[in-house]
Amino acid sequence: MFDDPPPPYAITTNEPHLAPGILQTQGSTVPRSLNSTAHLRLLGAFKALRSTVEENLGAQLPDTVAGLDAAQRWAWFVGLAVDRFERWAAFVSSKALKSWVKTDFPPLDVLMVWHAYMLNPRWYAEDCERLPLLASLKGLGDRLLPAVPWILVKIEIGDPTTYHPSGPRETSWAARTGMPWDPFEASREMIHRRMKCPKCHKEVETPYLTPEGTGYAQRKFAVACSSCRLLITKEGLGLAKFADDLVSDHKTPHVGFGVYFAGTLHTEMKTTDELRANRIKNAFVRANALSSRTQITRAQWRQEILEKFNYSIAALPAAVSLLLLDGGGRRIVNRILSAYTDDRPFSIDLVGAVIRQGSFIDKMYSFGWTQADFFDGPQDEAVLVHAITRYHA
Structure with missing residues (x-):
């Protein structure tokens, strides 16, 4: 499964601290608590990102979103993130895992979309086979699925809420996607979305948001083709x-x-x-x-x-x-x-998938499990190990 020796985030069923009477499948692997805590930190980063957008605290979001309520503002932001994910998927490589994390790992908003996509495993697996766009993600599949090694991500990038890429990393991202690395900076540039008219195939440029609620990121989306006048x-x-x-x-x-x-x-x-x-x-x-x-x-x-x-x-x-x-x-x-x-x-619908995942993240946040130091004590660590054991059983 991996090019390197067995990584630290996977354990076999004969680990001494797991109940041997429950875990009887020889050779299978379950998440180690280090990987689970790293994953929970990532969920905490998603929660922080959502709070920043919904409350518009220091994000310097465009003036066009000022009149939106928190839920509308988040749906708009996630829509931009899905389009950024699509651009990233078009160039991402499938190189060795450690170097991949350093050179191809996406910004937090794009990672959030990818994470929600993988939580729909049948759709994701099929799309990786069916869509040429996802060919490189299919190549990563053997190394990243079904359990993404979040501990490796944490080792390589640190705290996802405060991670800042190197200058060359930002430059490479901008050259490949045509947009800034920072999602908030990108949101100020992503005003319009391009699409093809279903009738005449002419390229149509439409705003994500309009005062009338007919923008692409809004429920009543509608735009007239400038060529054939079809209401798209x-x-x-x-x-x-x-x-x-x-x-x-x-x-x-x-x-x-x-x-x-x-x-x-x-x-x-x-x-x-x-x-x-x-x-x-x-x-x-x-x-x-x-x-x-x-x-x-x-x-x-x-x-x-x-x-x-x-x-x-x-x-x-x-x-x-x-x-x-x-x-x-x-x-x-x-x-x-x-x-x-x-x-x-x-x-x-990746926008809907990300939004639905928010309720689970809210639960983890309310439990305190996404806090950086929550599982530092041995008693809290035992709770997580018990949860992993029950999951495997």
Whole structure:
């Protein structure tokens, strides 16, 4: 699993302080308390970042967020972090673990998004197979999953709340992503987001926030294409992403795999079940609601679907809910379509994933477990070891 000798954050089941009557799986590993405490410190850093944004204490956030309440301000910030994560994923390498932490480890806001992504392991594993964007993260998978070695991160970068990268590290990040390392500095520059119009494919620039609440980071997002005047919404962008996957030839290799629907390639039994993904894709292709006319190009087929559903994915579930998909029917349809909610490449709403994780972080914070010195005493350490033992059992 690792190029180096067994790291200090993993222990085998024959460790003397773990209950031998409970832990009987030979050769398996469980987190050591050092790694768990480092992980809890990281959660504390996420909590501190959120508090800084929600209360706007020293963050010097743009004036456009001044009128937002705390929850809206945090959702806006997380949206920017997701876009920063996407830029980082495009260049991150999969080199040896220790050097990787020193040269490719992302800023705290990007790490927070990645952390939430990995907490949805089936979606994350499949996306690493399905999306060319995540090819390098897939390469890191054998070393970082299922248990990220947070103690190594702590050793290399120290306290995540006060970590400052070197000058060359900041310069490298800026050159590769086109934005500052510091998320607050970046937030003052990330005013607009670029996307393609689903209808005419022209590039459209839209603000993240507007006074009317129609910015990309807001619930009522809508922007008119300056070229064809189509009113672009998240529902329209989701349908366009779905149509792109539908009309793409899944029989032709595409960076290792064909273009399959999200939620169909990874199963409990197989990391990449191409036969199943093919069956489901073909069932959608043959559906009356989605089938194409004869002698039509793929681009025309895509446009036909967008027009038929009036540039919104909202009506699609009802149109395909009766498909017999490996006996799963509506359940599989709902799982697939849940991945097509906007134009971002990922199969889950990463903004929502980060926000949902906040409630767990709040609990750890209220327990005091994210404090730097909480587990320094032997009695507190025993509590954590007991929790690890119960987790493994």
